[in-house]
Amino acid sequence: MATGFLASCETAIEINSTNQDVPIVYCVLNSADSIQYVRIQKTYLIDQAALNNPPDQDSMLFTGQIVVSMERWSAGKVVETYQFTETNEIPKDSGFFPYQKNILYKAKIKVVANQVYRLYIYLGSKEKVLYAEASSLGRLNVIDPLPLQQRKISLYDGNNYTCRWDQVINAGVYQVSLRLKYKETLYGVTSLKYLDWPQPFASPGSDVDYLSIDISGARFMHILQDNLKSEDGLVREVVGIDFQIVSGSIEMKYYIESTSPSEGALMEKPVYGNINNGIGLFCSVARIDVKNLLLSPVTIDSMAYGQFTRKLGFLDHTLDRDSTNNF
Numbered sequence: 001m002a003t004g005f006l007a008s009c010e011t012a013i014e015i016n017s018t019n020q021d022v023p024i025v026y027c028v029l030n031s032a033d034s035i036q037y038v039r040i041q042k043t044y045l046i047d048q049a050a051l052n053n054p055p056d057q058d059s060m061l062f063t064g065q066i067v068v069s070m071e072r073w074s075a076g077k078v079v080e081t082y083q084f085t086e087t088n089e090i091p092k093d094s095g096f097f098p099y100q101k102n103i104l105y106k107a108k109i110k111v112v113a114n115q116v117y118r119l120y121i122y123l124g125s126k127e128k129v130l131y132a133e134a135s136s137l138g139r140l141n142v143i144d145p146l147p148l149q150q151r152k153i154s155l156y157d158g159n160n161y162t163c164r165w166d167q168v169i170n171a172g173v174y175q176v177s178l179r180l181k182y183k184e185t186l187y188g189v190t191s192l193k194y195l196d197w198p199q200p201f202a203s204p205g206s207d208v209d210y211l212s213i214d215i216s217g218a219r220f221m222h223i224l225q226d227n228l229k230s231e232d233g234l235v236r237e238v239v240g241i242d243f244q245i246v247s248g249s250i251e252m253k254y255y256i257e258s259t260s261p262s263e264g265a266l267m268e269k270p271v272y273g274n275i276n277n278g279i280g281l282f283c284s285v286a287r288i289d290v291k292n293l294l295l296s297p298v299t300i301d302s303m304a305y306g307q308f309t310r311k312l313g314f315l316d317h318t319l320d321r322d323s324t325n326n327f
Helices: 217-227 250-259 297-305
Strands: 005-007 012-014 023-030 035-042 066-074 077-083 085-087 104-108 116-123 128-135 142-144 161-166 171-186 189-198 210-215 235-249 279-295
Touching: 023 116, 023 128, 035 066, 035 116, 066 104, 077 104, 116 279, 128 279, 161 235, 171 210, 171 250, 189 217, 210 217, 217 297, 235 250, 250 279
Parallel strands: 023 279
Antiparallel strands: 005 012, 023 035, 035 104, 066 077, 066 116, 085 104, 116 128, 142 161, 161 210, 171 189, 171 235, 235 279
């Protein structure tokens, strides 16, 4: 846990006070999904002894009655109300805070664009109501890449790729991520693998018709070199590449900025949050996946024979590997 104060939009809560059990809430409304989730935990004060003994589940989760609901507002009135139910269907990632079940709260909600959503949480053990508000985003429209079979993506030393999309209403931050898909064969066993490469966050102004990001072909080759291991007899075959473009609401922009490294070594920033009577984040995202694009022959050949990737075992675009071919 961070030390100091975590400031919400209206209140500041001292999270290191003894036995305060401050609620922590995270909810990201995703327009690409029909099920939305809310995560509720409580702060845990770490002392030196606790560093070697992770807390049990009761130290992280509230007991007693918990009621989670959400409203969609339009034109100044409530048009839909949703009730959340407890679930443990999503496994928890590994880490310092393990517990037996990853308890979340879910509801079937298809997010409507350009609406106001209000989140309410009642904690019976603390006789407290938590509240947060966020606006959903407008439609995310991708200009390039389009899911066209004849379109091939070129990414190699000396050739960058420009991804373009339209400005999104209510968005404050954007991110593009690439997923390289490839087959890996070793000792006669073939498996499908992938490598994700997220690009830096972008927060452009509102005075442009469309947004873009240049993806470095040279950097792409270095990413392969840094993240894939070479091994005798290992053969890799390129399958394709996926693009994921995500726009985040202004609340997400503030949160990312508050958690990014400070410019000065001694500077400490308060972490942004918008949960009243608690800490955490309620925000929204819009996402588009452009899948199953092909890489150009010259890109695949660069992966097979380029100076940074030639030892990684990639086949060229003819599914051959000519050891005499050097770029």
